[in-house]
Amino acid sequence: MKTPALLAALVGLTLTGCAATHPAPQAPFPPKAAEVAPPAAPALMCKTGNLMTQTTLYFGLSRHNAAPINVKQWQSFVDKDVTPRFKDGLSVFDAKGQWLRSEGVVIKENSKALMLIHGTSPQEQTKIAEIRDLYKKRFQQDSVMQVDSPACVDF
Numbered sequence: 001m002k003t004p005a006l007l008a009a010l011v012g013l014t015l016t017g018c019a020a021t022h023p024a025p026q027a028p029f030p031p032k033a034a035e036v037a038p039p040a041a042p043a044l045m046c047k048t049g050n051l052m053t054q055t056t057l058y059f060g061l062s063r064h065n066a067a068p069i070n071v072k073q074w075q076s077f078v079d080k081d082v083t084p085r086f087k088d089g090l091s092v093f094d095a096k097g098q099w100l101r102s103e104g105v106v107i108k109e110n111s112k113a114l115m116l117i118h119g120t121s122p123q124e125q126t127k128i129a130e131i132r133d134l135y136k137k138r139f140q141q142d143s144v145m146q147v148d149s150p151a152c153v154d155f
Contacts, residue, residue, distance in 0.1 A: 049154025055128055057114045058145040059135055060097055069139050074112060081134050082114065085127040091115040117153055 095111040132144040
């Protein structure tokens with residue numbers, strides 16, 4: 001008769017600690033985009049040349065209540081305001097800007113794209129900000145778009 005008592009004691013001992021518990025909260029699957037940290041960008045390694053920044057600025061040539069910026073005004077701006085800040089050189093391209101206004105009207109504008117290759121120091125960004133601010137103020141512009149990209153540069 002000791003066997004049933006022993007068996008009951010063993011079953012009781014085995015079930016101790018088997019109290020109902022709530023499962024640990026699970027992360028949603030798949031995780032929401034806001035919960036996933038973006039992977040770290042790999043460091044850019046140049047096979048040739050040095051790592052620099054390529055900045056392209058886009059300048060609209062139309063004005064709200066004035067004649068468009070003409071060739072002479074644009075060239076004077078580049079010669080007197082841009083080149084002294086970027087003495088090592090720059091490139092200028094003709095561009096055509098276009099966007100859709102909220103009323104559904106397509107706006108088209110002649111533009112200039114200015115490409116600068118420069119170092120990554122804060123002073124370089126200050127010079128670019130000065131150029132953008134000068135242009136907006138002098139030619140009554142709402143904005144000058146800036147696009148920055150890392151670039152491997154060799155001369």
